[in-house]
Each structure stands twice: as structure tokens, then as C-alpha cells.
Amino acid sequence: MTVTTQTQPQPGSNLWRTVGKLLRLRWVIFTSSFRRGKLRNKIMTIILGLLILGGLAVVFVISWALLKFLRSPQLAEYVGDVSPFLESVPVVVVSAAFVLILLASFGVLLQALYLAGDMEFLLSAPIPIRAVFVTKMTQAILPNFGLILLFALPVLYGLGYSEGYNFLYYPLVLIVLASLALAAAGLASLLVMAVVRIFPARRVAEILGFVVAILSFTCSQSGQIMNYSRFSTGQALQAFNMLTRLDSFWSPLAWAGHSLADIGAGRWLSGTALFLVTVGMSGGIFALSLATSERLYYSGWASVQVSTRSKRAARTPRRAASGGLPLAALVQRVVPPPVRAIVVKDFLMLRRDLRNMSQLVTPLILGILYAFMLIRRGGEPPAGRGEAPAEFMAALRGLMVYANVGISLFVSWSLLSRLAGMAFSQEGKSYWLLKASPVSTGKLLSAKFLVAFLPTLALGWGFLVIISLLQGAGLGLLAFSMAAVFLIIGGTTGLNLTFGVLGANFNWEDPRRISQGSAGCLGAVASFMFLLASLALFFGPTTLIDVLGGPQWAGQLIGLLLGGAFSLAVGIIPLWMVRRRVALLMEK
Amino acid sequence: MANGIGNSTLIETQHLVKRYGDKVAVSDVSFEVQAGEVFGFLGPNGAGKTTTIKMIVGLLQPTSGTVKVGGYDIQTQPLLAKAASGYVPDTPNLYPKLSGRELLRFVGDLFEMERQQVDRRIDELLRLFDLVEAGDDPIDSYSHGMQQKAALAAALMHDPKVLVLDEPTVGLDPRSARLIKDMLRQLANRGAAVFLSTHILEIAERMCDRIGIINQGQLIAVGSMEELRSLGKGETSLEDIFLSLTGGAEYAEITEVLG
Numbered sequence: 001m002t003v004t005t006q007t008q009p010q011p012g013s014n015l016w017r018t019v020g021k022l023l024r025l026r027w028v029i030f031t032s033s034f035r036r037g038k039l040r041n042k043i044m045t046i047i048l049g050l051l052i053l054g055g056l057a058v059v060f061v062i063s064w065a066l067l068k069f070l071r072s073p074q075l076a077e078y079v080g081d082v083s084p085f086l087e088s089v090p091v092v093v094v095s096a097a098f099v100l101i102l103l104a105s106f107g108v109l110l111q112a113l114y115l116a117g118d119m120e121f122l123l124s125a126p127i128p129i130r131a132v133f134v135t136k137m138t139q140a141i142l143p144n145f146g147l148i149l150l151f152a153l154p155v156l157y158g159l160g161y162s163e164g165y166n167f168l169y170y171p172l173v174l175i176v177l178a179s180l181a182l183a184a185a186g187l188a189s190l191l192v193m194a195v196v197r198i199f200p201a202r203r204v205a206e207i208l209g210f211v212v213a214i215l216s217f218t219c220s221q222s223g224q225i226m227n228y229s230r231f232s233t234g235q236a237l238q239a240f241n242m243l244t245r246l247d248s249f250w251s252p253l254a255w256a257g258h259s260l261a262d263i264g265a266g267r268w269l270s271g272t273a274l275f276l277v278t279v280g281m282s283g284g285i286f287a288l289s290l291a292t293s294e295r296l297y298y299s300g301w302a303s304v305q306v307s308t309r310s311k312r313a314a315r316t317p318r319r320a321a322s323g324g325l326p327l328a329a330l331v332q333r334v335v336p337p338p339v340r341a342i343v344v345k346d347f348l349m350l351r352r353d354l355r356n357m358s359q360l361v362t363p364l365i366l367g368i369l370y371a372f373m374l375i376r377r378g379g380e381p382p383a384g385r386g387e388a389p390a391e392f393m394a395a396l397r398g399l400m401v402y403a404n405v406g407i408s409l410f411v412s413w414s415l416l417s418r419l420a421g422m423a424f425s426q427e428g429k430s431y432w433l434l435k436a437s438p439v440s441t442g443k444l445l446s447a448k449f450l451v452a453f454l455p456t457l458a459l460g461w462g463f464l465v466i467i468s469l470l471q472g473a474g475l476g477l478l479a480f481s482m483a484a485v486f487l488i489i490g491g492t493t494g495l496n497l498t499f500g501v502l503g504a505n506f507n508w509e510d511p512r513r514i515s516q517g518s519a520g521c522l523g524a525v526a527s528f529m530f531l532l533a534s535l536a537l538f539f540g541p542t543t544l545i546d547v548l549g550g551p552q553w554a555g556q557l558i559g560l561l562l563g564g565a566f567s568l569a570v571g572i573i574p575l576w577m578v579r580r581r582v583a584l585l586m587e588k
Numbered sequence: 589m590a591n592g593i594g595n596s597t598l599i600e601t602q603h604l605v606k607r608y609g610d611k612v613a614v615s616d617v618s619f620e621v622q623a624g625e626v627f628g629f630l631g632p633n634g635a636g637k638t639t640t641i642k643m644i645v646g647l648l649q650p651t652s653g654t655v656k657v658g659g660y661d662i663q664t665q666p667l668l669a670k671a672a673s674g675y676v677p678d679t680p681n682l683y684p685k686l687s688g689r690e691l692l693r694f695v696g697d698l699f700e701m702e703r704q705q706v707d708r709r710i711d712e713l714l715r716l717f718d719l720v721e722a723g724d725d726p727i728d729s730y731s732h733g734m735q736q737k738a739a740l741a742a743a744l745m746h747d748p749k750v751l752v753l754d755e756p757t758v759g760l761d762p763r764s765a766r767l768i769k770d771m772l773r774q775l776a777n778r779g780a781a782v783f784l785s786t787h788i789l790e791i792a793e794r795m796c797d798r799i800g801i802i803n804q805g806q807l808i809a810v811g812s813m814e815e816l817r818s819l820g821k822g823e824t825s826l827e828d829i830f831l832s833l834t835g836g837a838e839y840a841e842i843t844e845v846l847g
Binding site: 200202336337338340341342344345348349352353428429430432433434435436437438439440583584586587 | 645646647648649666667668670671673675677679681682683684685686690693694695697698699700701726728729742
């Protein structure tokens with residue numbers, strides 16, 4: 001028998017054709033999910049697209065006007081010559097774009113290479129591995145590149161327009177940004193391999209999510225503590241100078257920025273040389289990173305983690321708390337074991353999953369921020385224009401005494417909506433374990449109530465005590481405020497937990513996607529209404545009696561009775577109404 | 589019956605029906621499983637095995653019909669029925685951030701076991717399933733097989749009278765699969781009722797005292813191997829009986845064409 005070897009090409013041997021096929025697949029997935037999406041989502045996507053286009057135009061006009069303003073002689077009289085800053089604008093924008101693409105690509109590539117789950121399918125298909133990597137990198141670059149263009153392009157085009165750069169400047173801006181995006185994505189892929197070599201990919205994703213959430217929240221709120229009215233000319237110049245420091249002779253990113261400015265201004269020789277160096281270096285970095293990361297991935301180098309910590313010794317089992325703290329013994333006697341078990345389990349799960357923690361830490365930051373603002377203002381109501389009657393200002397001042405309670409409840413409220421609203425949903429696909437166990441609905445609801453109530457109360461009381469101590473509030477007022485916070489948080493917990501039962505969603509993989517449907521939103525609205533009503537019942541009588549000149553304790557007592565009864569009713573009745581629904585959870 | 593344990597019915601379903609809108613997932617299923625018996629539940633994909641199992645362990649409410657576990661009605665006395673049973677699902681979705689040891693302690697507390705008993709049982713089960721070293725590691729670092737073993741350990745924590753397992757040997761290495769098979773037999777010998785669904789007919793044939801076959805939501809045959817053989821047209825192996833009853837024999841022609 002003779003064996004004939006045919007010289008037909010191997011399937012998928014054409015790299016770029018395969019890349020085209022894989023990218024087309026992504027496009028098909030995107031368009032089909034858009035087509036099959038709900039009408040509401042389609043409309044939202046279209047509106048978002050239009051908003052982005054509108055945003056582009058607005059940023060362009062603002063940049064053009066701002067940069068023109070910076071050139072004005074009147075401004076130069078106040079802040080001096082800002083030419084060095086204007087010269088460095090392309091460098092600043094290009095550097096910021098590079099760093100942002102590098103960071104964003106890291107997250108996307110981590111997901112695409114290690115967590116998406118399609119790598120095994122793609123690598124076992126008869127297609128070049130390089131095609132898979134090129135596609136994954138393109139997948140990482142495209143959305144980030146689009147996002148960066150959204151901010152960088154109008155600024156750079158605005159600069160070109162205001163500085164009167166020649167026509168070559170405009171297409172070259174796009175080419176330089178695209179080359180830098182390729183280089184950034186290439187470096188990000190190497191960074192992913194190195195990090196995954198040390199830490200499990202899932203853990204890295206959790207930490208990344210936590211850090212990004214905290215950073216973005218802190219940045220978004222930083223305006224609250226900044227005092228822009230006191231921002232001096234000297235400080236403005238200092239900020240300008242700091243930005244121009246990016247324009248260093250040795251920085252390749254500065255070369256990229258200068259290539260654009262030089263070509264735009266007609267300095268052809270230096271501009272072309274720097275442009276070629278930028279594009280060449282970026283292409284080289286991308287090609288080298290691609291080949292290296294592909295090799296590291298395929299050889300399994302990155303997947304074999306180098307343990308950085310020694311194995312923990314097995315814990316000795318806990319013994320019965322015979323000689324433990326009296327409080328612990330009391331809790332063991334009073335709280336039934338299933339309730340205790342669920343509470344402990346939920347706290348452990350919340351603490352250990354950083355993706356949960358980012359949602360829980362934000363209220364803390366918010367609380368610190370607003371407490372700081374309140375203390376800075378010294379507990380005085382805003383003066384306004386000064387035309388308000390003295391009686392009104394006195395009543396307002398009386399109410400401000402209870403502003404601490406408002407702050408504590410506001411901080412607690414945001415934490416509570418996460419803890420109680422998601423109390424059941426956070427069980428996810430593991431809920432079968434609870435459902436198949438002999439735990440009554442009452443015990444289950446009690447456990448979930450405690451999981452949300454206890455940390456929220458600790459946070460609310462913590463803020464209340466600290467602010468009251470800093471403001472030197474009296475003990476009686478503090479005790480009344482603590483009782484009010486206790487009861488109002490109890491009511492809000494019951495209300496949020498009710499909506500948590502109604503909108504329970506167990507079908508999720510990422511805790512950040514737990515929330516589904518309108519129950520959460522309705523819960524937030526309902527609990528906000530309850531907060532207003534309960535605050536009126538607790539503090540209305542005290543303020544009224546205060547204005548009428550009666551004793552403060554009488555007002556507080558009436559407030560406690562009215563507000564307390566209302567809070568207890570709201571905390572218990574809605575839960576009692578949905579108790580039958582708990583037994584049917586996860587049956588869809 | 590494989591052993592001499594007395595006849596007490598530990599699982600009993602009567603005219604069990606589950607509908608999802610117009611679709612009937614389980615239709616009029618009635619059977620009993622006695623103490624000391626290993627009952628195999630077979631059927632093609634989508635036949636209604638998992639739906640039936642979920643109704644037995646109280647995860648799904650039947651549209652009509654009754655289920656009794658350990659003598660208790662799962663709908664009217666759910667806590668007593670659940671306290672008598674242990675369940676291992678086909679996909680072991682366990683709390684990923686708990687360690688194996690913490691998971692078992694959690695389950696022990698849910699079943700209101702004594703603290704000393706919980707500690708003793710955790711040590712026993714971790715040792716039995718070869719999870720002592722991984723006992724303090726988070727479950728999301730476990731392999732599928734280890735998670736399956738952790739789920740089985742959790743189901744055995746309270747030493748249940750009734751054990752319900754959905755595809756218990758999927759993803760297990762031969763050693764672990766053998767361990768589970770031996771353990772299920774021992775549990776039955778000690779008087780428990782073991783109800784398991786499986787696609788591996790060899791396991792069902794060798795392990796089970798009686799077998800139920802479900803197809804398109806209907807229980808089409810129940811009995812011991814001898815009783816099932818008498819139902820067929822002279823087939824001797826469970827595979828042939830299964831294919832003959834569920835209508836899969838015609839696939840032989842397709843495989844011939846592909847071959």
C-alpha cells in the first residue's frame with residue numbers, strides 16, 4: 001500500500017483570515033445579543049451612542065475654547081506664560097491615554113484569557129494560536145481605545161484647531177494613539193501572565209474589581225471635601241507645572257506627543273523622526289509581547305502558580321464555649337444554631353469576597369465624608385440670605401441637633417440596601433443547601449435580618465457616637481438618638497429584606513451582577529419614604545415641644561413611642577406578608 | 589431486598605406531577621423505596637429525573653401528588669422530612685469562599701447537631717473523603733471531584749435515614765467512585781434508603797436492589813433486575829432493557845451508518 005501525502009493547506013493556516021473569522025464571531029455575538037435584547041435595552045444603547053457622539057462634540061468645543069482662552073494675553077497677565085503647558089498638552093494626553101489603556105487592557109485580558117472559558121475551545125480548534133491571541137488583544141484594545149478616543153481625540157483636535165496645525169496632524173493623531181494602544185495592550189498581556197503566575201486569576205480579578213470600585217468612588221466624591229473656592233493662582237500654576245513634568249526628554253511617550261506637535265507646526269524633520277520612532281517602537285513592543293505572551297500561555301508557564309505563602313496548618317476544631325465570654329454563651333443559648341450558622345456563614349462570605357467588599361466599603365467612605373463636612377460646618381444650619389424669621393432659624397437649629405442621626409441613617413441606609421436587599425440573592429446557586437435543610441422560614445428570615453441589621457447598626461451607632469462625642473452632645477440626647485437609630489434601622493431592614501425576597505435572583509456568577517429587576521429600586525424608594533416618615537415621627541414632637549417651650553424629655557418620649565411603633569410595624573408586617581414566598585424561592 | 593432489614597417505606601411518591609405551563613415534566617409518578625434499599629433512577633436526558641429528585645428533597649413544589657420522606661409529607665411537614673434526608677445535587681454548587689471544614693460545620697448547625705458531634709463528624713468525613721489537607725482551603729480552590737466529595741460529606745453530616753443523590757459519580761476518579769459505591773451500600777446495609785440517579789448503567793446494575801426507569805416524565809418500569817428482564821423481549825443486560833424501554837435501540841442503525 002502506498003501513502004500519498006497531499007500538499008493541501010492546513011485548515012486555518014491563514015493567520016489574518018482566521019483573525020477575521022474570530023472577530024466576525026465576536027461581532028455576531030454582539031449584534032445577536034443586541035437584536036434579542038429587550039426593547040428597553042436597545043433604546044438605552046441607542047441613546048448612549050447618541051450621548052457619546054454629543055459628548056464628543058461638547059468636549060471638542062470646550063477644549064478648543066479653553067485652549068484658545070489659555071492663549072489670551074489677558075490671562076497671561078495673571079498667570080504668566082502658559083506656552084510650556086500648551087506645548088506639553090499632546091504629551092499629557094498621549095501619556096494619560098497610554099496608561100489608561102494599559103490598566104484597562106489588563107482587566108479585559110485577564111478576563112479574556114483566564115476567566116472567559118472559551119480559550120480551551122479556541123486553542124483546540126484547527127486555527128493558529130497567534131490568531132487567537134491577536135483576536136483576544138483586539139478584543140481588549142477596541143473598547144478601551146474607543147473610550148480613550150472619546151476623551152483624547154476632542155482635546156487633541158481642539159488643540160490642533162486652536163493652534164492652527166496643518167491637515168497632516170489630524171490623521172497622525174489617530175495613528176499615534178492606535179500604535180500606543182497596541183503597545184499598551186501588548187505590555188498588559190505580559191503583565192497578566194506575570195501576575196497570574198503568582199496569584200490565581202480569579203483572586204486577581206476580585207482585587208482589581210475592589211481597587212477600581214474604591215478608587216472610582218473616592219475620586220467621584222473627592223469634590224465634596226475639596227474647597228475649590230480657595231484654589232489660588234499659585235496652586236493652578238503648580239498643577240500646570242506638575243503636568244509638564246511628564247514632558248521629559250527620555251520618555252518615549254513624550255516623543256509620541258512631540259511628534260504630533262512638531263508635524264502639526266510644520267517642523268517636519270524632528271516630527272517625522274519622532275513619529276517613525278513612536279510607530280516603530282510601538283509595533284515592536286506589540287509583536288514581542290504577542291509572541292512572548294503566546295509562548296508563556298501555551299507552555300503553561302503562567303498557569304503554574306508559584307506559591308508565595310506557606311500552607312496553613314490545619315485548624316484545631318473549636319470546642320464548646322464552656323469557658324468562653326458570657327456574651328458568646330448568651331448568644332449560643334438565645335440564638336438557635338441554624339440562625340447562628342447562617343449569620344456566621346454570610347459574614348464570612350461577605351468578608352472573603354472582595355467583589356462584595358467594594359459594595360460594602362463605599363457607604364463607609366460616604367459616611368466619613370459627610371461626617372467630616374458636618375463637623376467642619378460646626379453643626380450650624382446654613383445661614384442662607386439671612387431673611388428667614390428668627391423662630392424658623394431656632395427651629396432649624398433645634399433640628400440640626402439631630403443631624404447626627406440623619407448622617408448615621410444616611411450612611412447606614414446605603415449599606416443596608418446592599419445587605420438586606422441582596423440577602424437572599426447573594427446565596428446564588430448555593431441556595432439549594434439552605435432550601436434542602438430543615439430550617440423554617442422564620443429562622444431563615446431572622447438570620448437574614450440579623451446579617452443586615454447588626455453591621456448596619458454597628459456602623460450607624462459608630463458614626464453617631466463619634467460625631468456626638470466630637471460635638472460634645474449630652475448623654476440624654478445621645479441615648480435618644482441611639483434608640484431612634486436602632487428602631488429606624490430595624491424598620492428599614494425589614495422593608496429592604498421584603499423587597500429582597502420579592503426580587504431574589506439566584507442566577508449569577510459575579511456578585512456585582514446580583515441585582516436584577518426593579519425590586520431593588522422599589523425597595524430603595526420605599527425605604528427612603530419610610531426614613532422620611534419615621535424621622536418626622538421621631539423628631540417632629542421634640543422640635544414642636546422645643547418651639548413651644550416644653551421639656552425636651554417629653555418630646556423625646558412621644559417621639560420614641562410614635563416612631564418606635566411605626567418602625568416596628570414596618571420592620572415586621574411586610575416580612576410577615578412575604579413569608580410564604582420564601583418557601584417558593586428558587587423554584588423558577 | 590439485599591439485606592434482612594424490615595420493610596419500612598422511607599421514600600414514597602404518589603401520583604407525582606410537575607407542570608411548567610403546558611409542559612409536563614413529571615407525570616403521575618408513584619413508587620416506594622424501602623429502608624435498606626438502594627434504588628436506581630434511570631432515564632434519558634430530559635426525562636424528568638432531576639425534577640423528581642428536586643420534589644423529593646423539597647426544592648420544588650409538586651403541581652399535584654404527594655411525597656413522603658421518612659414517613660413525613662414534604663409539603664405539610666417539610667422540616668421533619670428534610671431533617672431525615674441528605675441530598676447531593678448533580679452540580680455541587682457550594683459556598684465558594686467557605687472552607688470544607690466551615691461548610692460541614694455550617695451544615696451541622698443547620699441540622700441542629702450537638703457541637704461535639706459536629707466536631708467528631710467533620711474529622712471523620714474529611715478523613716473518609718481524603719479532604720483533611722484541603723479542609724481549611726476555600727472550596728473555590730477545589731477540583732470538581734473534591735467539590736463533589738465535599739457535597740457528599742455535607743449530605744452525610746447528620747447521618748440521614750434517606751440519601752438522595754443526583755449523578756453522584758460524575759467527575760470522580762475511580763478510587764473516589766469506588767469509595768462512594770461502597771459507602772452507599774454500607775449505608776443501605778445499616779438501614780438507610782439510598783435513592784440515586786445515574787447514567788452509568790453498570791453502576792445501577794451492580795449496586796441497585798431495584799431500578800426505576802423514567803421516560804418523558806412517566807415512570808415506565810420499576811423492579812429488580814429480574815423483574816425488569818421479564819418485562820423485556822429477552823434482553824439480559826440493563827443497557828439493552830433500558831434502550832428497549834426508552835426507544836434508544838434505533839440509534840444502533842445510525843452508528844452503523846457513521847461507522
